[in-house]
Amino acid sequence: MTADTVIDAVERAHRAQQAWWVSEPQARAAVLESIATALDAQAEELATIADRETHLGMPRLVGEVARTTFQLRMFATALRAGSILAPQTDPAVPGPPPQGHPTLQRVYLPIGVVAVFGASNFPFAFGVLGGDSASALAAGCAVVVKEHPAHPELSQRLVQIARDAIAGAGAPMDLLTSVRGVREGAELVAADQIRAVGFTGSLAGGRALYDIAANRATPIPFYGELGSLNPVVVTRAAATARGPEIAKGYVESMTLGAGQFCTKPAVLLVPADSTIIDEALALLPGLPAMTLLTADIATRFDAGIAALAATPGVLVHRATNSAGDQQSPAIVTADLAAFLDPASALRHECFGPSSVALTYQDPAQALQVLNLDEGVLVGCVHGEDDDPDAHLFLRAIEQRAGRVVWNGWPTGVAVTPEQMHGGPYPAATASTATSVGLHAAERFARPVVRQDWPAHHSNPAAIVERAE
Amino acid sequence: MTADTVIDAVERAHRAQQAWWVSEPQARAAVLESIATALDAQAEELATIADRETHLGMPRLVGEVARTTFQLRMFATALRAGSILAPQTDPAVPGPPPQGHPTLQRVYLPIGVVAVFGASNFPFAFGVLGGDSASALAAGCAVVVKEHPAHPELSQRLVQIARDAIAGAGAPMDLLTSVRGVREGAELVAADQIRAVGFTGSLAGGRALYDIAANRATPIPFYGELGSLNPVVVTRAAATARGPEIAKGYVESMTLGAGQFCTKPAVLLVPADSTIIDEALALLPGLPAMTLLTADIATRFDAGIAALAATPGVLVHRATNSAGDQQSPAIVTADLAAFLDPASALRHECFGPSSVALTYQDPAQALQVLNLDEGVLVGCVHGEDDDPDAHLFLRAIEQRAGRVVWNGWPTGVAVTPEQMHGGPYPAATASTATSVGLHAAERFARPVVRQDWPAHHSNPAAIVERAE
Numbered sequence: 001m002t003a004d005t006v007i008d009a010v011e012r013a014h015r016a017q018q019a020w021w022v023s024e025p026q027a028r029a030a031v032l033e034s035i036a037t038a039l040d041a042q043a044e045e046l047a048t049i050a051d052r053e054t055h056l057g058m059p060r061l062v063g064e065v066a067r068t069t070f071q072l073r074m075f076a077t078a079l080r081a082g083s084i085l086a087p088q089t090d091p092a093v094p095g096p097p098p099q100g101h102p103t104l105q106r107v108y109l110p111i112g113v114v115a116v117f118g119a120s121n122f123p124f125a126f127g128v129l130g131g132d133s134a135s136a137l138a139a140g141c142a143v144v145v146k147e148h149p150a151h152p153e154l155s156q157r158l159v160q161i162a163r164d165a166i167a168g169a170g171a172p173m174d175l176l177t178s179v180r181g182v183r184e185g186a187e188l189v190a191a192d193q194i195r196a197v198g199f200t201g202s203l204a205g206g207r208a209l210y211d212i213a214a215n216r217a218t219p220i221p222f223y224g225e226l227g228s229l230n231p232v233v234v235t236r237a238a239a240t241a242r243g244p245e246i247a248k249g250y251v252e253s254m255t256l257g258a259g260q261f262c263t264k265p266a267v268l269l270v271p272a273d274s275t276i277i278d279e280a281l282a283l284l285p286g287l288p289a290m291t292l293l294t295a296d297i298a299t300r301f302d303a304g305i306a307a308l309a310a311t312p313g314v315l316v317h318r319a320t321n322s323a324g325d326q327q328s329p330a331i332v333t334a335d336l337a338a339f340l341d342p343a344s345a346l347r348h349e350c351f352g353p354s355s356v357a358l359t360y361q362d363p364a365q366a367l368q369v370l371n372l373d374e375g376v377l378v379g380c381v382h383g384e385d386d387d388p389d390a391h392l393f394l395r396a397i398e399q400r401a402g403r404v405v406w407n408g409w410p411t412g413v414a415v416t417p418e419q420m421h422g423g424p425y426p427a428a429t430a431s432t433a434t435s436v437g438l439h440a441a442e443r444f445a446r447p448v449v450r451q452d453w454p455a456h457h458s459n460p461a462a463i464v465e466r467a468e
Numbered sequence: 469m470t471a472d473t474v475i476d477a478v479e480r481a482h483r484a485q486q487a488w489w490v491s492e493p494q495a496r497a498a499v500l501e502s503i504a505t506a507l508d509a510q511a512e513e514l515a516t517i518a519d520r521e522t523h524l525g526m527p528r529l530v531g532e533v534a535r536t537t538f539q540l541r542m543f544a545t546a547l548r549a550g551s552i553l554a555p556q557t558d559p560a561v562p563g564p565p566p567q568g569h570p571t572l573q574r575v576y577l578p579i580g581v582v583a584v585f586g587a588s589n590f591p592f593a594f595g596v597l598g599g600d601s602a603s604a605l606a607a608g609c610a611v612v613v614k615e616h617p618a619h620p621e622l623s624q625r626l627v628q629i630a631r632d633a634i635a636g637a638g639a640p641m642d643l644l645t646s647v648r649g650v651r652e653g654a655e656l657v658a659a660d661q662i663r664a665v666g667f668t669g670s671l672a673g674g675r676a677l678y679d680i681a682a683n684r685a686t687p688i689p690f691y692g693e694l695g696s697l698n699p700v701v702v703t704r705a706a707a708t709a710r711g712p713e714i715a716k717g718y719v720e721s722m723t724l725g726a727g728q729f730c731t732k733p734a735v736l737l738v739p740a741d742s743t744i745i746d747e748a749l750a751l752l753p754g755l756p757a758m759t760l761l762t763a764d765i766a767t768r769f770d771a772g773i774a775a776l777a778a779t780p781g782v783l784v785h786r787a788t789n790s791a792g793d794q795q796s797p798a799i800v801t802a803d804l805a806a807f808l809d810p811a812s813a814l815r816h817e818c819f820g821p822s823s824v825a826l827t828y829q830d831p832a833q834a835l836q837v838l839n840l841d842e843g844v845l846v847g848c849v850h851g852e853d854d855d856p857d858a859h860l861f862l863r864a865i866e867q868r869a870g871r872v873v874w875n876g877w878p879t880g881v882a883v884t885p886e887q888m889h890g891g892p893y894p895a896a897t898a899s900t901a902t903s904v905g906l907h908a909a910e911r912f913a914r915p916v917v918r919q920d921w922p923a924h925h926s927n928p929a930a931i932v933e934r935a936e
Contacts, residue, residue: 021867063565070566090884097531098538101882109866111899214682218841218893221900373686385922394925398577398916399489405919414569416558420917425686431579431914432689439915446899447907448866449888451873454853457862 006187009177013113013142014193016172021109023140025085027171029076031137034169035129036069036076038161046157050123053151055291055325056257061124068124071131071415075138075441078417084438085139085445092452102452108445110140111221112195115188117209119200120150120293121260126435127151128158128178131421132198132223135440137175141196146188147180150294155180189213189222196444198435199224200262203349203426210429223443224429225422227349228377229266230401230410233366233393237384238407239274246270246382247279250355251287253409255329258290259353260297263378263410266349267339269366272359280357281331284319289326290353298325301352305330307345308354313338314346329353336365363389370396375424375431378403378410400424402434474655477645481581481610482661484640489577491608493553495639497544499605502637503597504537504544506629514625518591521619523759523793524725529592536592539599539883543606543909546885552906553607553913555926570920576913578608579689580663583656585677587668588618588761589728594903595619596626596646599889600666600691603908605643609664614656615648618762623648657681657690664912666903667692668730671817671894678897691911692897693890695817696845697734698869698878701834701861705852706875707742714738714850715747718823719755721877723797726758727821728765731846731878734817735807737834740827748825749799752787757794758821766793769820773798775813776822781806782814797821804833815842831857838864843892843899846871846878868892870902 039046047061054061078084085108092103114136118127125131128145136143147155159178167173179188189197189212197213197220199206206226213222234246253265270276292298302322309316313335320328332346336358339346346356360366370379370393379397381404383390390406398404402423403413413421419437422428428435433443450458507514515529522529546552553576560571582604586595593599596613604611615623627646635641647656657665657680665681665688667674674694681690702714721733738744760766770790777784781803788796800814804826807814814824828834838847838861847865849872851858858874866872870891871881881889887905890896896903901911918926 022863067566088886090882090886097880098535098883101884102876104882104884104886106886106888210687211683214687215679219678219682219897221898391925394921395490398918401916402914403917403919404921406921406925408570408920412565414558414572415566416569416572418556418558418572418574418917420574420915422915424914429687430689432910434915442900446870446892447888447890447902448869449871449886450866451871452876453862453872453874457859457874 006179006184006191009144009179010113010188010191010193012174013144013177016174017110017113017142019172020140020142020175025079025082028138028140029079030169031166031171031175032072032076032134034165035162036072038165039065039069039129042161046154049154049157050151053154054123054293060257064122064124067415068129071125072129072134074415074417074438075134078438079138084441105450105453105458106447107450108139109448111444111446112141113144113193114141114444115144115146115194115197117146117185117197117199117201118148120148120297121257121262123151123154126200128155129162131435131440133176136198136444138441139444141444142175144188144194145176145178146185147178149180152180185209186212190216195220197222197224198443200435201226203227206429221443222429223433223435225262225377225435226426226429228262228423228427229347229349229374230263230376230378231267231269231370231397232265232380232382232410233269233370234271234274234276235381235383235387235389235393236271237387237389238382239271239276241384242382243274243276244279247276248283249409251280251283253411254355255287255290255353256411258292259329260293260351261411263413265355265380265410267369268355268357269360269369270357272361277333277357277359281317284317284329284331287319287329289320289322289328292325292327292352295325297351298327301327301350304348304350305354308332308350311338311345327352332356334358336360336369340368363392366393367396374400375427376401377421377423377427378405380405380408380410382407402427474647474652474659477612477647478581478656478659478661480642481612481645484642485578485581485610487640488608488610488643493547493550496606496608497547498637499634499639499643500540500544500602502633503630504540506633507533507537507597510629514622517622517625518619521622522591522761528725532590532592535883536597539593540597540602542883542885542906543602546906547606552909573918573921573926575916575918576607577916579912579914580609581612581661582609582912583612583614583662583665585614585653585665585667585669586616588616588765589725589730591619591622594668596623597630599903599908601644604666604912606909607912609912610643612656612662613644613646614653615646617648620648653677654680658684662688664688665690665692666911668903669694671695674897689911690897691901691903693730693903694894694897696730696891696895697815697817697842698731698844698846699735699737699838699865700733700848700850700878701737701838702739702742702744703849703851703855703857703861704739705855705857706850707739707744709852710850711742711744712747715744716751717877719748719751721879722823723755723758723821724879726760727797728761728819729879731881733823733848733878735837736823736825737828737837738825740829745801745825745827749785752785752797752799755787755797757788757790757796760793760795760820763793765819766795769795769818772816772818773822776800776818779806779813795820800824802826804828804837808836831860834861835864842868843895844869845889845891845895846873848873848876848878850875870895
């Protein structure tokens with residue numbers, strides 16, 4: 001099976017969209033549930049294909065399928081319950097304005113055909129049928145998926161499963177089509193009938209596509225997650241009380257999924273007199289080299305670590321030798337001043353199992369790092385009860401993060417209704433939007449107010465029935 | 469009083485924002501109510517200044533002050549009631565993911581300092597203290613207002629009244645600062661500390677500012693309302709039943725506020741065998757010439773009408789002679805084919821008391837106009853009960869409009885919680901957002917999820933109290 005041309009894929013999705021503008025929430029829920037059922041039925045087989053293409057391991061990948069179907073069903077349940085995108089009415093108030101007004105009913109229509117660019121590191125949860133596609137389908141949109149080059153076989157399988165499941169639910173199969181290729185991705189964002197984009201990937205690639213979306217004759221929203229140096233700060237009180245436990249949690253979190261999480265703890269800040277960094281470094285020799293997603297990602301990771309090692313004020317700690325796509329984890333220690341230099345290599349996201357560990361003399365020094373301009377997806381504070389430093393740190397981080405964790409680690413984004421996965425630029429291109437949780441569907445739903453409509457016009461099917 | 473430099477105005481607003489990040493909803497409500505009280509106390513005086521600068525007449529302007537203070541109080545009431553921007557919690561669920569998860573509390577922080585560009589045609593409701601400023605203040609943002617050149621004295625008075633009222637409510641006076649000048653407006657959108665823009669104005673000016681916002685190193689959301697050719701369609705059944713009444717309503721709506729409404733009925737579609745257009749034309753001689761907002765607007769209106777008169781397939785009907793800023797209303801009749809040419813002058817918004825009236829042979833012809841690509845703020849259908857054409861027309865319009873009116877006119881945007889004033893581009897630059905109604909505040913509120921936070925950290929004041 002070859003991928004469609006961009007024109008074909010968009011045109012077919014557009015025709016499906018035309019037939020689906022006024023789909024009932026129950027019909028959309030049935031589509032989402034049908035896809036979830038089909039994925040669950042083939043979870044082991046899909047994870048096997050994914051493991052061959054990503055090396056992320058079967059337990060993680062089987063779990064990721066479960067997370068993905070849980071997410072699809074969360075939207076379906078919310079649609080059935082009317083807890084998302086439900087019409088809201090302001091009943092008429094008699095009298096002159098501003099108090100008096102006609103009856104207004106706010107409804108949510110699909111924004112139109114949505115282009116979805118999945119990520120390399122979550123082939124299911126942020127892939128062809130991940131949060132962007134699930135939320136777009138929940139909003140009644142057709143979706144054109146840009147297949148990720150790192151998992152071509154899995155992408156094709158997922159597209160086919162989805163199309164069959166959509167048709168099985170009685171909806172137009174072309175509610176999901178796909179394209180592949182870098183140039184094709186750019187053409188997709190520029191295509192007339194595309195009305196929004198969901199993207200998870202790199203800063204360079206994401207910004208290039210954002211620029212296309214923003215500079216169209218008719219600009220469209222680009223919901224991109226581009227990169228983040230997530231900070232974790234430990235207060236003096238927490239370092240004293242729980243140093244070894246924090247060191248262990250840090251190393252586990254930074255190496256989860258071979259460090260290929262957008263929520264990786266990228267910068268650790270601990271008090272200068274704590275032993276947490278030494279304890280973390282002592283754990284490195286016990287860790288194996290890790291197989292990264294692709295040879296290209298491994299090469300870039302190795303080069304990034306080499307660039308850091310050559311930076312003044314920076315020390316790279318790495319226990320074993322790396323070769324090819326087998327990369328050993330690295331902890332990078334540095335002077336605070338070196339990190340605060342905006343031009344420093346330390347300020348670039350290094351995708352893979354590494355993290356920068358810094359020390360601070362007093363809370364004001366830590367705040368210099370926490371108060372940087374760049375947005376982040378998530379930040380964490382490890383503190384104790386009645387710990388004024390912790391309060392300061394939480395307040396600082398929440399001004400630039402989408403999620404702020406108390407006494408925990410940034411990796412692991414729970415799929416819940418109110419979740420927020422995003423943040424100020426460059427963490428995301430739209431800081432008021434989330435790509436996880438029920439609010440994700442709001443990105444692809446366009447409000448329309450129906451003023452003084454009689455009930456039989458508000459129901460899409462009614463007039464047809466009356467005419468028959 | 470001279471306007472601040474852009475750097476000063478932004479820097480002062482930014483400092484006020486720093487002090488206001490964690491303001492309580494009650495404190496924001498008090499600010500909004502304080503401004504509303506001050507405006508109401510000076511309504512006659514403010515309307516007098518506005519009438520001198522806009523010629524919109526005292527009754528309309530006094531009414532517009534009331535609408536503006538009603539809007540400010542609507543946000544205040546919603547903040548006090550917790551019906552907007554209230555925290556939402558997903559309580560912890562025990563067990564492994566995807567079902568199990570920690571406690572997540574979603575809160576809404578201000579997006580940062582917001583730049584507000586008001587419109588010429590609504591000096592109060594879409595001006596210095598209109599919906600954009602009210603919703604930004606409701607979200608806890610500081611605001612830098614770009615004063616409109618068409619009403620310099622009024623702008624200055626409104627800025628001063630607002631700053632005094634803010635200080636009177638115990639909040640930082642610099643939550644509202646202002647700048648003036650075209651170059652200054654562009655600098656404002658480019659300024660580092662500006663994090664969002666609200667704009668109401670022209671397509672050319674709005675798109676230029678949108679481009680600056682979208683192409684910054686750190687892009688920011690630009691919520692602009694740029695222009696709209698709002699359609700009104702009359703079914704055969706309605707034309708037969710209520711022709712003269714519809715003709716009268718049309719002429720009244722297109723000349724309201726001297727036609728200087730973004731919601732003006734710009735395109736009327738009636739059945740070819742109806743007499744509605746003739747009846748509307750017969751009403752023109754009874755209308756006076758109208759004083760437009762500025763000499764510049766009058767000149768552009770006159771030139772726009774002249775360009776239409778010179779267009780093949782177009783007839784301009786205008787009862788009296790126009791001179792200077794006194795312009796007589798015009799109804800423009802044209803062939804449907806002339807209108808459907810995308811390059812036609814008929815497809816440009818003509819700001820002032822004019823409207824294009826077209827006839828259709830059958831519903832499919834009308835749909836050619838209703839199905840055009842460009843987004844619109846609002847569209848209207850005049851139909852009867854059990855009128856299948858009406859249903860077709862409603863469905864077509866709602867695919868490209870933010871508001872769809874049944875048996876009414878587009879002018880008059882009610883200020884209600886669920887109102888939607890916006891639409892697909894170019895009606896608005898962000899089709900999922902509204903500039904009127906309570907949802908307007910969502911444009912300027914950034915969600916943050918607090919994961920596993922103990923209660924005393926979630927309350928901004930608590931840790932200070934505990935420390936004392």
